[in-house]
Amino acid sequence: MGKDFDISAQVGAYPACGTCGGQCVRCDAWAAWDLQARQWQVAESFDSAYCLDCEASCTLVWQIDDAFRQQRIRRLNDLVRHGDLNHATVVVTEGVRAWGETFLEKVAQAVIAFDIFTEDNDPHGEHDFGALEVADQKIFWKIDYFDLALTHHSPDPANRDVTHRVLTIMLASEY
Secondary structure, eight states: OOTTSOGGGSTTEEEEETTTOOSOEEEEEEEEEETTTTEEEEEEEEEEEEETTTTEEEOEEEEEOHHHHHHHHHHHHHHHHTTOOTTEEEEEOHHHHTTOHHHHHHHHHHHHHOOOOOTTTOTTSSOOEEEEEETTEEEEEEEEEEOTTSSSBOSOTTOGGGOEEEEEEEEGGGO
8 A cells, every 4th residue: 555545544444542442432523514414414523532442532543354355355356257347347368369259258157157265266365366167278367456547556455436456367378
């Protein structure tokens, strides 16, 4: 992550007490009445906070819920493999294309149906890689995470709004 990236904006981030690590924290804020929503909306929050766990004023620190992030990344990757191309691109290599349209259709169906994720082929639990065989050809597929401009890595792969996924399908011999 770049040093200018706001960790509090990261999917799965939550504030905690800087003293005891407790998650029951309250922050001073101003609220403004929203006429359309017909409810109070937080207008501005301030640095002073109070922890209900240690019953003292505290400084907020941001923690990341890694299990939540992993589950979200996995779900977004599965959606891409199943055809949801919102902020996603599928790339098929020349080696796969050379086998013809029928082969390509079989490969696409195999990638969609793939569900054999193990510790060996999915050590991070993100469903971002698979190896399979179609017509005696070893096929690899891989999902990479880029920013929306496709110029750098994504600042937050768990956030669909800042991530463009690229699903690459290739012959194992092209790897």
